[in-house]
Amino acid sequence: MAVHIAPLSPLHLADALTALGNLLGKRLSTSQAVRDQHGTDISHMPPAAPDAVAFAQSTAEVAEIVRICARHRIPIIPFGTGTSLEGHITAPFGGLSLDVSQMSQVLAVHTADLDAVVQPGVTRKTLNTYIRDTGLFFPIDPGADASLGGMAATRASGTNAVRYGTMRENVLALEVVTADGAVIRTGGRSRKSAAGYDLTRLFVGSEGTLGVITEVTLRLYGIPEKMAAAVCSFDTLAGAVDTVIATIQAGIPVARIELLDDVQIKMLNDYAKLGYAVKDTLFMEFHGTEAGVKEQAEMVQAIAADNGGGNFIWTTQAEERTKLWQARHDAVWANMQAKPGWGIWPTDVCVPISRLAEVVLETKRDVVEADILAPVVGHVGDGNFHLTVLMKPDDPAYLAKVEAVNDRMVNRALAAGGTCTGEHGIGIGKMKYMDAEHGGSVAAMQAVKRALDPHNIMNPGKIFPALGAALTSA
Amino acid sequence: MAVHIAPLSPLHLADALTALGNLLGKRLSTSQAVRDQHGTDISHMPPAAPDAVAFAQSTAEVAEIVRICARHRIPIIPFGTGTSLEGHITAPFGGLSLDVSQMSQVLAVHTADLDAVVQPGVTRKTLNTYIRDTGLFFPIDPGADASLGGMAATRASGTNAVRYGTMRENVLALEVVTADGAVIRTGGRSRKSAAGYDLTRLFVGSEGTLGVITEVTLRLYGIPEKMAAAVCSFDTLAGAVDTVIATIQAGIPVARIELLDDVQIKMLNDYAKLGYAVKDTLFMEFHGTEAGVKEQAEMVQAIAADNGGGNFIWTTQAEERTKLWQARHDAVWANMQAKPGWGIWPTDVCVPISRLAEVVLETKRDVVEADILAPVVGHVGDGNFHLTVLMKPDDPAYLAKVEAVNDRMVNRALAAGGTCTGEHGIGIGKMKYMDAEHGGSVAAMQAVKRALDPHNIMNPGKIFPALGAALTSA
Numbered sequence: 042m043a044v045h046i047a048p049l050s051p052l053h054l055a056d057a058l059t060a061l062g063n064l065l066g067k068r069l070s071t072s073q074a075v076r077d078q079h080g081t082d083i084s085h086m087p088p089a090a091p092d093a094v095a096f097a098q099s100t101a102e103v104a105e106i107v108r109i110c111a112r113h114r115i116p117i118i119p120f121g122t123g124t125s126l127e128g129h130i131t132a133p134f135g136g137l138s139l140d141v142s143q144m145s146q147v148l149a150v151h152t153a154d155l156d157a158v159v160q161p162g163v164t165r166k167t168l169n170t171y172i173r174d175t176g177l178f179f180p181i182d183p184g185a186d187a188s189l190g191g192m193a194a195t196r197a198s199g200t201n202a203v204r205y206g207t208m209r210e211n212v213l214a215l216e217v218v219t220a221d222g223a224v225i226r227t228g229g230r231s232r233k234s235a236a237g238y239d240l241t242r243l244f245v246g247s248e249g250t251l252g253v254i255t256e257v258t259l260r261l262y263g264i265p266e267k268m269a270a271a272v273c274s275f276d277t278l279a280g281a282v283d284t285v286i287a288t289i290q291a292g293i294p295v296a297r298i299e300l301l302d303d304v305q306i307k308m309l310n311d312y313a314k315l316g317y318a319v320k321d322t323l324f325m326e327f328h329g330t331e332a333g334v335k336e337q338a339e340m341v342q343a344i345a346a347d348n349g350g351g352n353f354i355w356t357t358q359a360e361e362r363t364k365l366w367q368a369r370h371d372a373v374w375a376n377m378q379a380k381p382g383w384g385i386w387p388t389d390v391c392v393p394i395s396r397l398a399e400v401v402l403e404t405k406r407d408v409v410e411a412d413i414l415a416p417v418v419g420h421v422g423d424g425n426f427h428l429t430v431l432m433k434p435d436d437p438a439y440l441a442k443v444e445a446v447n448d449r450m451v452n453r454a455l456a457a458g459g460t461c462t463g464e465h466g467i468g469i470g471k472m473k474y475m476d477a478e479h480g481g482s483v484a485a486m487q488a489v490k491r492a493l494d495p496h497n498i499m500n501p502g503k504i505f506p507a508l509g510a511a512l513t514s515a
Numbered sequence: 516m517a518v519h520i521a522p523l524s525p526l527h528l529a530d531a532l533t534a535l536g537n538l539l540g541k542r543l544s545t546s547q548a549v550r551d552q553h554g555t556d557i558s559h560m561p562p563a564a565p566d567a568v569a570f571a572q573s574t575a576e577v578a579e580i581v582r583i584c585a586r587h588r589i590p591i592i593p594f595g596t597g598t599s600l601e602g603h604i605t606a607p608f609g610g611l612s613l614d615v616s617q618m619s620q621v622l623a624v625h626t627a628d629l630d631a632v633v634q635p636g637v638t639r640k641t642l643n644t645y646i647r648d649t650g651l652f653f654p655i656d657p658g659a660d661a662s663l664g665g666m667a668a669t670r671a672s673g674t675n676a677v678r679y680g681t682m683r684e685n686v687l688a689l690e691v692v693t694a695d696g697a698v699i700r701t702g703g704r705s706r707k708s709a710a711g712y713d714l715t716r717l718f719v720g721s722e723g724t725l726g727v728i729t730e731v732t733l734r735l736y737g738i739p740e741k742m743a744a745a746v747c748s749f750d751t752l753a754g755a756v757d758t759v760i761a762t763i764q765a766g767i768p769v770a771r772i773e774l775l776d777d778v779q780i781k782m783l784n785d786y787a788k789l790g791y792a793v794k795d796t797l798f799m800e801f802h803g804t805e806a807g808v809k810e811q812a813e814m815v816q817a818i819a820a821d822n823g824g825g826n827f828i829w830t831t832q833a834e835e836r837t838k839l840w841q842a843r844h845d846a847v848w849a850n851m852q853a854k855p856g857w858g859i860w861p862t863d864v865c866v867p868i869s870r871l872a873e874v875v876l877e878t879k880r881d882v883v884e885a886d887i888l889a890p891v892v893g894h895v896g897d898g899n900f901h902l903t904v905l906m907k908p909d910d911p912a913y914l915a916k917v918e919a920v921n922d923r924m925v926n927r928a929l930a931a932g933g934t935c936t937g938e939h940g941i942g943i944g945k946m947k948y949m950d951a952e953h954g955g956s957v958a959a960m961q962a963v964k965r966a967l968d969p970h971n972i973m974n975p976g977k978i979f980p981a982l983g984a985a986l987t988s989a
């Protein structure tokens with residue numbers, strides 16, 4: 042089943058652009074370079090430039106932009122930092138890219154309530170720098186320095202999710218401009234509520250298909266008294282994964298537990314001039330009191346030793362820890378540098394933890410058999426891992442092999458009771474797996490979509506295929 | 516704005532009852548006693564009996580029941596244990612009470628993945644008894660031994676929510692029969708997913724207005740190595756509340772931190788023959804390793820001492836701890852016994868923690884001024900507290916005073932950025948506060964309702980007022 046979109050009429054587009062130009066002046070751009078940049082994310086998905094790009098500076102402006110586009114049935118594609126990984130920000134039906142990066146104010150920090158209110162263009166690193174002196178931090182950390190609006194829209198997570206949850210658990214409230222240009226507020230600042238439908242969680246992960254997020258209220262956390270990171274390499278991949286599984290099953294509140302396989306460690310060593318043993322390796326972090334961290338670390342060390350793990354290499358200095366996690370986040374750039382001129386395809390599946398070892402090992406065997414370059418990294422404490430596949434340019438045979446490996450990996454994850462995407466979202470790239478994962482509930486999702494966006498102007502052709510492609514102005 | 520409901524035609528009702536009788540035999544009841552019991556919850560809301568009660572035993576049966584009711588436009592009111600507190604299970608438009616209490620199987624316990632799959636009629640205590648030998652437990656504990664389907668439907672929580680979250684955080688997946696009789700599955704068993712709309716969170720808290728929950732997948736937790744409970748009484752209510760606030764702000768992972776005011780302690784002492792000092796009191800519980808619990812306890816003791824708290828009275832034996840929390844859960848029964856023949860009205864607001872002291876103290880002053888009997892209990896670690904108002908029978912003047920106190924308390928909570936209900940839900944009783952709390956997003960909720968239940972047969976007249984009352988068969 043697909044969601045219909047009306048054909049984009051060139052006449053309507055011209056009228057809409059005139060009205061938008063009157064509203065925004067130079068903050069409406071139709072330059073080819075700006076359009077191309079806004080139609081290209083960092084994935085392998087085909088770029089598709091919008092007809093124009095609007096740079097909004099306030100909620101009122103977003104609402105007026107949406108009203109103009111609604112009147113003329115012009116697609117709207119919300120844009121934060123453009124770091125999405127499944128083609129979320131491309132414009133396959135043309136229309137307007139609505140760039141909110143200039144809405145970048147931290148509106149409030151409530152230190153006593155452990156929350157902050159931000160505009161959608163604030164990035165995660167900007168927020169953490171802003172609140173540095175409050176003793177609080179915001180833990181969710183996808184690899185890129187993504188915008189918080191975009192992170193909410195894609196239900197992002199990262200290395201800290203095993204302890205602190207994902208955007209699902211950490212967005213308390215939203216302000217959203219809906220498809221008719223109304224400004225609504227979902228949720229509130231109390232820790233819990235049983236008052237009506239959970240629209241906050243409905244918009245989190247809706248990838249711009251239900252409305253434009255114009256404000257985000259986020260949970261913050263006290264910076265722990267003690268934080269310590271450790272690196273441990275293993276004789277076998279199974280040993281590393283089994284260590285993770287046993288740690289989670291024992292209920293040890295590890296803050297981060299990340300897997301990098303030997304292939305990934307080699308590329309990271311080469312890129313960042315590091316000297317890690319080229320083995321399957323866990324990067325870990327422990328948060329708590331001095332005594333609590335010591336206790337957690339001892340428990341995990343015992344588990345690792347039982348599974349063929351080597352000594353823990355410890356890092357407790359803040360600067361060194363930051364470097365360690367920067368290295369982890371740099372994995373994707375390391376891989377891009379490993380083969381100059383090649384691209385990357387970051388895959389993303391997540392499974393129940395009891396099935397993790399089996400799914401990772403089978404996938405790894407498949408990678409070797411297919412003879413593709415695909416290091417494994419993963420937020421394995423959640424059962425989530427990625428192949429960061431290196432993509433040979435202009436080689437259809439190689440591409441076909443990668444597509445087949447990804448297909449088999451997704452099907453393996455679904456068969457294990459998991460999901461086709463742990464944290465990247467559906468975008469365009471994962472639409473074909475929606476039915477296999479969700480079955481009949483896709484119809485319920487589409488009913489919600491039609492109810493809140495009857496003309497399918499909000500990021501059409503994402504999450505669900507849209508009919509009408511042949512009729513667009515593209 | 517209201518959601519329309521078609522008039523219930525006596526002819527259609529008769530046809531539907533014939534079809535339901537053919538399907539269910541003796542498990543369809545039209546006896547007055549059964550109908551009355553199913554139209555009455557434990558709140559002060561006016562009872563309203565359904566036209567019939569169906570006792571379903573399988574998902575397939577629920578689906579067939581819904582299809583019959585959909586064909587004849589008969590309202591369906593899902594029923595678990597009938598322990599809701601805002602009139603959720605009453606039948607103001609007549610129709611069918613769909614009792615799922617006979618769907619009471621624990622379908623699977625995945626100890627390695629820390630989850631369980633249950634039918635909706637399994638109660639929280641039954642689940643915990645069932646998994647007793649696995650070393651795991653399910654923490655969510657509303658006062659009553661409610662059904663897990665009902666707890667999901669009302670987004671319930673309880674004393675452990677400060678550490679373990681509410682049903683929002685602890686339902687991983689659902690099976691739901693939608694208003695057209697389709698059986699859908701939302702979510703999965705992986706810890707996180709970014710695949711499409713979060714229908715699980717949409718159905719959690721939807722109070723039976725979007726579909727009938729027929730299966731619930733829940734998170735479980737390892738039973739901590741050490742659990743210790745403590746009771747501490749305070750010179751002032753402010754001291755008790757400030758202790759809670761400081762504990763939360765310090766990030767101490769207390770498992771339970773419950774307030775009972777002096778009025779409540781007196782009634783509990785009388786009911787359960789306990790000897791607590793008649794003072795404002797905190798009941799607390801700490802979970803963790805031996806050392807972790809000791810450390811948490813020491814930190815909270817220091818905070819309490821700074822705020823006029825007395826000595827901690829400790830309970831570490833499992834049996835004694837169970838007794839302590841049973842006493843806490845018995846508060847509502849204690850209050851009912853304090854005035855034989857009186858009823859109760861359990862109110863429910865939740866605010867950001869920084870505003871808790873002020874909102875509790877103003878409410879308490881208001882109770883004294885209004886001269887009503889209304890002990891304070893609360894899951895104050897979440898900013899959530901209740902007046903359990905004792906209701907004098909047949910006294911409109913007393914009722915008016917209580918209504919005014921509740922109104923002022925809700926408005927005070929909303930003005931503080933809080934919610935009209937932390938955990939009881941909207942039902943009928945809180946409908947009048949929806950606009951004040953949610954503003955324009957109520958229209959978005961109603962659009963979702965209309966999309967998923969176009970004929971408004973799913974628990975009509977709950978959460979949103981329904982038009983058409985004058986036309987029903989009642």
